[in-house]
Amino acid sequence: MSTADAVDPATTDSATAGPSDPSPPDLTVAERAAPPATLPEVHADGLTWRGARREDAPAVLTILNHLAAADNAPFRWSLAEIEERLAAPYRDLDRDFLLGVDGTGALHAFADVHTPPGDETVARAILQGGVHPTRRGEGIGRELLAWQIARGRQKLAASALADRRVPAWLVVHMEDEAPETLGHTFERAGFAAQRYYSDLRRDLSRPIPPVVAPPSDSTLRLVPWTPELDEPTRLARNDAFRDHWGSQPQTRETWAEDRSAFMPAWTYLVVDDAPDVAALLSSPDTDEETAAALRAGDPLVVAYQVASKYVEDFEVRGFTFGYSDNVGVRRAYRGRGLAPAVMAAGMRAMADDGMQYAALDVDTENPSGAVGLYAALGYEKQGGSRMLTIEL
Known part of the structure; x- marks a missing residue:
């Protein structure tokens, strides 16, 4: 499944508050979450409800792909992605998942609620799931969503930000082409659209811009991804997206997720082999993890394009493509043409491997100029999605 972490749509990725949060809230996250002592029951003829187990991955894969087809999503999940989700150490399989199964053990409804462990300035509970198309229209979806909202409130009240006075959101994502009934379900529950994303693609049969490496007398080098540069890339991503609306840092564990389709050869x-360490350490924009890495003499990644190959999506979209999961430039290094350099290098590698298109998603209000950059590189809009929230 291709995701839009290139623009961090949660999110997703200014970063400290949404437009309706101009000042810190008066109450803590836990006070505003008002967590219920018990969760509402979900009623459905012939179904029993339980948490998840890691061996449920094939059944979860099947229902999620049925949901994706019914909701006109331009992607499909892979088994490896589901296995990664169920293995995530910060997810409570018994309490954060709800599965509705019939007497044969077949899965007819699925719900998942999680709070990303890296959140620092916005507390988020992200809700995913749905009801199998053959069981829609029975009211199960509304009750399942009510369960998710209640569990999301519990998760926020127990999160690391529970005692902080920062924005708190319940979050869902929806494709623009999803059925109207899905949007109405979210709206009735109190969700409102907060952010919009464009799904872009670039025909790789057209001439690709030349890969312009930094000048030979520069301390900058354009290089392919290697394992020892993965952690420096995570730190670069966190710096690059700190000024993006709603974005939160990626921890080591969340950065390591969703890598089953990762393509090192396209990344x-x-x-920077000789960064001005003193200047960076004195800058208020340098985060603590980057500062520690600079003091340790670790490599400094200043721009990146992380790419994946989502084979399961090829048939749905009708073409083969390489996907840019994440693109960014450290703020201290912007304005030097580094984003076009990593993008062009990635596109050329995708084309050399026989891909027909390059693809990515972008926040339509991205503050770094990414929308204009992608247009200049030949990307064109193919579809879109949105993030909806209940702001507590």
């Missing part, structure tokens, strides 16, 4: 970075 390019710019490294």
